[in-house]
Amino acid sequence: MCGIFGIFNVEQAQKYAFYGIYALQHRGQESVGIAVSDYEKINVVKKTGLVLESISPKDMETLNGNIAIAHVRYSTAGDLGSANAQPLLRKTSLGPVALVHNGNLVNYNTLKAQLQEKGINLYHTSDSELLLALLDAEEYVPEHIRLHPEDTTLLPKVFYALSKVKGAYSVIYMFKDRLVVARDAFGFRPLLVGRLKNALLFASESCSFDILGAQLWREVKPGEVIVVDKKGIRSYQLFQQEKKAMCIFEFVYFSKPESYLFGDWVYKVRKAMGIALAKEDDIIADIVVPVPDSGLVPAIGYSQQKGIPLELGIIRNHYVGRSFIEPTQELRDIKVLMKLNPNRAVLEGKRVVVIDDSLVRGTTSKKIVSMLRRAGAKEVHLRIASPPVVGPCYYGIDTPTKEELIANRFTKEEIQKFIGADSLKYLSLEGLRGCVKDANEFCDACFSGVYPVAYEDTALRIR
Ligand code: SF4
Known part of the structure; x- marks a missing residue:
């Protein structure tokens, strides 16, 4: 990118x-x-x-x-x-x-x-x-x-x-x-x-x-x-x-919400993803909490569609730079907590639906769920406003290798258990496709595994 x-x-x-x-x-x-x-x-x-x-x-x-x-x-x-x-x-x-x-x-x-x-x-x-x-x-x-x-x-x-x-x-x-x-x-x-x-x-x-x-x-x-x-x-x-084969991930995550590209407003499409996710979901909860910043727009759509209030249950610190001090084992969550802080005032005793844009490795989501629980949330239901990421990108996005993608290694139930959420739900591929004007004009290879251009060889940096 x-x-x-x-x-x-x-x-x-x-x-x-x-x-x-x-x-x-x-x-x-x-x-x-x-x-x-x-x-x-x-x-x-x-x-x-x-x-x-x-x-x-x-x-x-x-x-x-x-x-x-x-x-x-x-x-x-x-x-x-x-x-x-x-x-x-x-x-x-x-x-x-x-x-x-x-x-x-x-x-x-x-x-x-x-x-x-x-x-x-x-x-x-x-x-x-x-x-x-x-x-x-x-x-x-x-x-x-x-x-x-x-x-x-x-x-x-x-x-x-x-x-x-x-x-x-x-x-x-x-x-x-x-x-x-x-x-x-x-x-x-x-x-x-x-x-x-x-x-x-x-x-x-x-x-x-x-x-x-x-x-x-x-x-x-x-x-x-x-x-x-x-x-x-x-x-x-x-x-x-x-x-x-326009990159659908631009709408899911990469582009800023106020931008216009691929014939549409990012905000509009991203919000539609939240609405589609809500339509596919029958969970009952007290509040909807976005993972800032990228979960915010789909969370607005989800909250409006469900009629469940949106609350800023996670606050982002905008002044995080690089730290050269490696945390101890006890402070292993510090990197996430430096960036994201739970807002106990709205979380305590609540059944929380937490919305993120995508789930790639799953390690950050695990930390977020445990952070919300520590801050008093009664239930934590993780909702992802895109389908499981099952393949790497060969067209300019720095995604992990296939082996590092959590959706390739575990079933949905295993992922839910690993993350520690009370439930886990992704937006379906059909649901995602329905959010753009013409899904046939988009690449969704990292979600579908169908690559529009064969990758003969590449200078791709394998991490
Ligand atoms: S595989 Fe396609 S949809 Fe996924 S990030 Fe790459 S270009 Fe975008």
Whole structure:
């Protein structure tokens, strides 16, 4: 999971990129980077850590221009650390090109070998580098595309790169004088277009436009390539494909609730998941308690549908950083308790339905249930606003291996026992599918086990 941002045609583009990518901080906390072009040269700053803490005013002084791209990283492919932080910058036959990528390519090793045969080297261990290295390989223009005279040099190389990679990509290339933006044919990851006066913006989620006062214009379509330069905006439908596979987990967890993507508002869909879960559930309880923050929106839907009051029975501490002091065995729950604190005032003596967005390993849920009991809850019923996670993601989400997924190792009854809840219920797969406009346009492989793109090989980091 990563966040990407781009802006064209604004003075001090670096400042817009800084705040635009800050709004996407929830999509990646490992590293941040900004690249800026003044039409002559491209400068890049990359740091590990959070946007506000890592990029200093001094760093910002090294950047100035009218075009910028930015990235926050939560690594899924390649090593951790700053070497693979983005934007990646590479000298190509088209001049220097910077790139930001959200997604995961599933034919990394095959393409790497093919490039090496052609004498084209990769210098990083991230799959994203392929999208740059392939610019120096060959050219490709499909028959149905008629190129604008401005695009005849550059786009055949970009089209070739995009036609070779398989998997998930929402990507922004920054050349010295233009941006080229693309989304894979399945549309796995979101990418939206915004407008601010004469500037054009691109971002993983619409919340990025809100912070800048920009207007959401539209989404980059699956399979579409957009070029923006001083001559204007040009759009090409590079891939025509009926089947789409937009990531349903964006609605379950990743995206911010106020964002718009995949043709819908995240809040609306997430709330619908809570409503659907309530319709499938016949439990009797006194209060509904969300696990903050991601359980909050489905809990609102659940509470309204059931007519059971919503109470903030768990309070989140928003000032948690990293602790280097390892807790003792007795303090083993400290990491969860540092973040989430029970609210005894509403829990004591109550039959509690606690709502979380998803259940992956189960270890945090176990701690939450025991925390609620210690705070006086009479009964704790765990409700999950998505189906059991049964498979890893190969398309850009950092999920555990199949063996680490609790739903693969135990039955529902065993999981309930492990977690210590009085009952456990998931939203059904059908229920989840009913919450989006057209379920056939979505990937739900981690819930259903049906993968829309075969994973030949991958740079996926197995943890
Ligand atoms: S496997 Fe799951 S997380 Fe990955 S793209 Fe599909 S729905 Fe999203």
